[in-house]
Amino acid sequence: MKEQLHELKEQVMLKIQESHTVKELNDVRVAYLGKKGPITDLLKGMGKLPAEERPKMGALVNEIRESVTAILEERKEILEQQAIQKQLENESIDVTLPGRPVELGNHHPLTRVVEEIEDFFISMGYEIAEGPEVEKDYYNFEALNLPKGHPARDMQDSFYITEDILLRTHTSPVQARTMEVKDGAAIKIICPGKVYRRDSDDATHSHQFTQIEGLVVGENIRMSDLKGTLDLLAKKLFGAEREIRLRPSFFPFTEPSVEMDISCFKCGGSGCNVCKKTGWIEILGAGMVHPNVLEMAGYNPEEVTGFAFGMGPERIAMLKYGVEDIRHFYTNDIRFISQFHRSEA
Amino acid sequence: MLVSTNWLSNYVDWNELSIEELAEKITRAGIEVDGIIDRSFGMDNIVIGHVNSCVKHPEADKLHICQVDVGGEISQIICGAPNIAEGQNVIVARPGAVLPGGMKIKKAKLRGEESNGMICSLQELGIEGKLVPKAYAEGIYVLPNDVRAGDSALTHLGLYDRILEFDLTPNRSDALSMLGVAYEVGAILSKDIKLPEISYTASAEKAQDVLKLSVEAAEDNPMYVAKVVKNVKVAESPQWLQNTLMSAGIRPHNNVVDITNYVLMEYGQPLHAFDYDRLQTKEIVVRHAREGEKMVTLDQVERTLHDYQLVITNGNEPVALAGVMGGANSEVYEGTTTVVIESAYFAPGSVRQTSKEVGLRSDASTRFEKGVDPNRVAEAAERAAQLMAELAGGEVLEGSVMFDELDKTPEKIILSPDYVNNRLGMKIAMDEMKTIMDRLQIPTELINGQLVMDIPTRRQDLKIKEDMIEEIARLYGYDEIPKTLPIVESTPGGLTPYQSKRRIVRRFLEAAGLSQALTYSLASPKDAQAFALETAPVTKLLMPMSEERSILRQSIIPHLLDAATYNVARRNDSIALYETGSVFLGIEEDGLPKEVEHVAAVLTGKWVHHAWQGETKKVDFFVMKGIVEGLFEQLGLLERLQFTKATVEQMHPGRTATIWLDDQSVGIIGQVHPTVQNQRDLQETYVMEMNLQSIMQTATEELLYEAVPRYPSISRDIALMVDRDTSAANLEKIIEQAGGNLLKKVQLFDLYEGKNVEEGTKSVAFSLTYFDPERTLTDEDVVKAHSKVLDALTVQANAQLRS
Structure with a gap:
């Protein structure tokens, strides 16, 4: 019986070595250790042995069974490892192949500029005010100190619908409307929107374009407040190292009026083609709200003052992104629009 | 306004500065100097010549051979001008001279005759033709008798001069004169000016x-x-x-x-x-x-x-x-x-x-x-x-x-220094303000701590106190104004709910793969009302610049289709664009058109294109519909959204729907009519347009948490044969009504018609989910509910159950 056992063990060992898959190995296990296997048979045959030999033999059978089981496990692990290895080899891919693109659309570049400006001012407690694109002559001109026959009306040839209604030539009528509605209360607003002028479309003119304006009205609003606000805006839009300068100018709805230049973001002020060798780039117009405008909206200009500023998102986008032709903003060429995918912090 | 700096020197001495410095100071004080023109254009070697003799060129009808005294030297010069004549004093560009157009003068032979230079017209010296005196407009310029041959012609013509180009704002008409400019420059430089002395014997x-x-x-x-x-x-x-x-x-x-x-x-x-x-x-x-x-x-x-x-x-x-x-x-x-x-x-x-x-x-x-x-x-x-x-x-x-009868009395403006400083945010002393008025030659007295100013009539732009604040500030220097921030009643600021939702809509559509387009509001008569959601009178321009842009749009789709065509013509054949913007409908009581914000989109070409995997899918109705559904889901309105088949001009009659929000029609969706696609050189193209304003103004329920299920749900699938015209929405409605409280979800998961299916019918399959939040459902519960559904489908939709 002892010999039988040892022979059996050697047989099993051989079979285990010959197994090359987990399945074959499992077959071996079932064949030898299973309920119908020879080892079980041997254990069943123990009863025929003399009583004193039983413990000894029992121990031997168990020992063999355990060692076979251990070897089986060991072999199984190796075979499993090999199988995984093979699977991994088969599953290997070329990681340099292109990925499945996530098709994202993006904002129009002008929306990008407008929202950047809106968000900047929202963080300073401003509200966004909007108004109609088709306006009354009163809000577009008269309420802004541009009475009928005023020479400065020549500055903006307009699309009239009737004698008294026109496509707004600037977003300033939103300011006039807001002041009228606020009825003497303090104001901090930003007014973005489309505007229209009778211009032939070319590289620098568009009969439709966008504007974004700001208005602050309250007690003790000073020109220094305007300058501080614009300085922060310039740094936000064009970089922290930008300097600003104000130059006197003229707008009928502000007095004093200024134009704001920023130090050239390309050359830093030493002079280049972007700033036309001057080191400065004109960005926006601004000023202290004209007393007539305040008065027409029901404010007392002796007690209440305000500042206003306005700029063209097209111009800012053209400068910021180096766009050379204003018409690109309105032809909607995918090759143009899709360049504005990238987010900027 | 062109300001000759030579002429300006007659009235004010600015010569301590370079011309660039002068231009910069003028610009910073308020009159923008657009450019500086050097009228000599760097020319040299241009002298006065005396034509000693002038004979016809033997070989050329239009040329003359001239012997010209150029100052102690006689040069032979060939001249082609019709008005050349013996005895004239003329402008001679000598060999080596370079003219403003870049022309270099060299010795040359013209039809065999030597020519040592060129006799010039004023145009050739860079003077615009419209400024040249008529007598010399078509030929060379002839100088008077009292000049000396060999002298510099540029000096004689005053071309050693530089011009400041002023870009004047409409208010500064005072600078439309040399004296006005002199007053301005005098004020900037703190210099006296010299006025012309008028004296003659009458x-x-x-x-x-x-x-x-x-x-x-x-x-x-x-x-x-x-x-x-x-x-x-x-x-x-x-x-x-x-x-x-x-x-x-x-x-x-x-x-x-x-x-x-x-x-x-x-x-x-x-x-x-x-x-x-x-x-x-x-x-x-x-x-x-x-x-x-x-x-x-x-x-x-x-x-x-x-x-x-x-x-x-x-x-x-x-x-x-x-x-x-x-x-x-x-x-x-x-x-x-x-x-x-x-x-x-x-x-x-x-x-x-x-x-x-x-x-x-x-x-x-x-x-x-x-x-x-x-x-x-x-x-x-x-x-x-x-x-x-x-x-x-x-x-x-x-x-x-x-x-x-003209009133010539000066305006009086009285100004307190506090008024000025409070508005500028500065602390300029009254004396300093007075000095600025002196520089401007505005007679000013200091009375009771106030500036009392007599505004000269030459400065018609100075009418109110604020005008004087500007005068003080611009000459004091805008660089001196400090930078502060406004102190007003603190307000929260921010976007209105409507404005926030507009941004959500844009973000959603962009995340869905559509890019934002921006098209013109002005349209042609043909496009103005095409695809419009409602019929309303149009708003026309009184004087359009062209018919193409003469009427305010009532729909965004036509211009989006233009954008699609534009791109397709440039071989960008997969287009996914959207736009939000106003359309203009009828006239309101106040005389203005009703402006309504719409959202529109266009899709054409491929929607999915994974080239090397061979996965390509063209856009179809359901891509666009999915976008609309996603948008409504984002806005919390999905359950109130419905589509019904519709007929819209210029749209495919079988592939167009009206979009409903509750019982309000808010838009259209569908394929562009194949004929219109052809006219616009487009392949299969889908569009949608919705009244964004109505959608965004619709109130939504507050977002409240619903308990996460603790008991399992049970699913049952059913496959039906129904009439081809039976709509999926109709079947869903029948199922939902019959399914009772336990039916939580109905999802169509298969649709088939064609081979092996009887003509005029289709096979539809739904997956139904049953669920009770209070307990685990038994098979019996589900069988009960499910059989009601099956009965209802058989009775109401004439459906046959497929095994």
Whole structure:
């Protein structure tokens, strides 16, 4: 019986070595250790042995069974490892192949500029005010100190619908409307929107374009407040190292009026083609709200003052992104629009 | 305004600065200097030559061989100008000279004859053709007799001069004169200025004895001054005067006209010169024209006048359109001996209207339109008289003929230093403010701690206190203003819910793969109402620039389709664009059109394109529908969204739907009609447009958490054969109604028609999910509910269950 056992063990060992898959190995296990296997048979045959030999033999059978089981496990692990290895080899891919693109659309570049400006001012407690694109002559001109026959009306040839209604030539009528509605209360607003002028479309003119304006009205609003606000805006839009300068100018709805230049973001002020060798780039117009405008909206200009500023998102986008032709903003060429995918912090 | 810095030097000494520094200071003080023009253009080697002889070139009809004295040396020069002649003094570009166009002058042979340089026209020296005196416009320029051969021609022509190009804002009409510029530069540099000294000897004869004046339209002409100059010899002006006018952009004519133009530029006061004898009546009457009255203006055009237009007449007929253009019948010509100089104040509005109607904007009319200085009207006439005596040999008659009802008193502005400083956010001392007023030559007194200023009439832009704040600030320097932030009642700021939702809509559509387009609001008559969601009257421009852009759009789709076509034509064949913007519908009570914000989208080409995996899918109706559903889900409105089949012009009749939000139709979705696709050179294209305003203004329920299920749900699938026309929505409705409370979800997961399915029918399969939040469902529960569903489908939709 002892010999039988040892022979059996050697047989099993051989079979285990010959197994090359987990399945074959499992077959071996079932064949030898299973309920119908020879080892079980041997254990069943123990009863025929003399009583004193039983413990000894029992121990031997168990020992063999355990060692076979251990070897089986060991072999199984190796075979499993090999199988995984093979699977991994088969599953290997070329990681340099292109990925499945996530098709994202993006904002129009002008929306990008407008929202950047809106968000900047929202963080300073401003509200966004909007108004109609088709306006009354009163809000577009008269309420802004541009009475009928005023020479400065020549500055903006307009699309009239009737004698008294026109496509707004600037977003300033939103300011006039807001002041009228606020009825003497303090104001901090930003007014973005489309505007229209009778211009032939070319590289620098568009009969439709966008504007974004700001208005602050309250007690003790000073020109220094305007300058501080614009300085922060310039740094936000064009970089922290930008300097600003104000130059006197003229707008009928502000007095004093200024134009704001920023130090050239390309050359830093030493002079280049972007700033036309001057080191400065004109960005926006601004000023202290004209007393007539305040008065027409029901404010007392002796007690209440305000500042206003306005700029063209097209111009800012053209400068910021180096766009050379204003018409690109309105032809909607995918090759143009899709360049504005990238987010900027 | 072109400002010759040589001319400016007559009135103010700026020469301590470089011209660039001067330009910078002027710009920073408020008048933008657009450019600096060097009139010499770096030219050199250009001399005066005397044509000793001039003979025809033997080999060329149009050429002459000239022997030219260029200063101690005789050069042979071939000249092709028609007006070349022996004895002339001419401009010679010698070999080595470079002309403004870049032309280099070299020795050359022309048809076998040597040529040592070039005899020049003024145009060749960089002077615009329209400024060259008419006599020399078609040929070389001929200099007067009193010049010396060999001298620099550039010096003689005053071309060593630099011009400042002013870009004047409309309020600064005071700088439309050299004196105005001198005042400005004087103020900037804190320098005194030198005004012209006017003195001449008048004859004993009095102007009022030879000329009568009556003004019958004082409102439009509150001041009229006429001076009479006798024995004038009309001739070419002296070279300096011609040079000065050309530097200011004015073409020289003759001494009389040139003097009026010179004074115009010097004083900003337009003048007119009449031929006294051609007036015939020894009388000037200023009145409004008679309706339909005719006159021939200087440009030889006969004009029909209106009764609101101001004319100068000789008592019988018009001799000038006041402030706009003279008449042909009274023009100064070579034979003129007696001149009437007119200097007047014409009302700005009147001149603006007439000049606009006549279509003539001249140096004179632009100045009248802005309002000339009342205190310079008479002085300018005296200045012209003086120059006519000096330069045209004239005899100025004593005094003037004058009508004067013009208010010439200066405005008074009283300003407290606090008012200024509170508005600037600065602390400028009162003395400092006074110094600035002194620099501006604005007479100012300090009374009771206030600045009391008499505003000179030359500064018509200074009317209110704020104007003076600007004057103080701009000369004090805007760089000195500190940077502060406004202190106002603190408000939360931020976007309105509507504005936030608009951003959500845009973000969603972009995340879904659509890019934002921006198209024009103005459309053609063909496009204005196409695809419109509702019928409303259109809003048309009074004077469109083109028919293409003549009507405000009522739908965004047509311009989005244009954008798609534009891209497809450039081989970008997969397009996914959206736009949000206003459309314009009808007229509201206040006279303005109803502006409604819409959102629209266009899809064409491939939706999925994973090239190397071979996964490509073209856009279809359901891609667009999925986008709309996703958008409604994002806005919390998905359960209130419905689609019903619809017919819309220019859309595919079988693939178009109305979009409903509750019982309100809010938009359209579908394929563009194949015929329209063809016309627009597009492949299968899908569009949608919705009334964004209605959607965003629809209130949504508050977002509340619903318990996460604790018990399992049970699913059952059903496959049905139904009529081909039975809509999925209809079947879903039947299932939902029959399924009772336990039915939580119905999802269509298969649709088949064609082979193995009877014609006119289709196979549809749904997955139904049953669930009870309170307990685990038993099989029995589900069987009960499910069989009700099956019964309902059989009865209501004539469905046959497939096994």
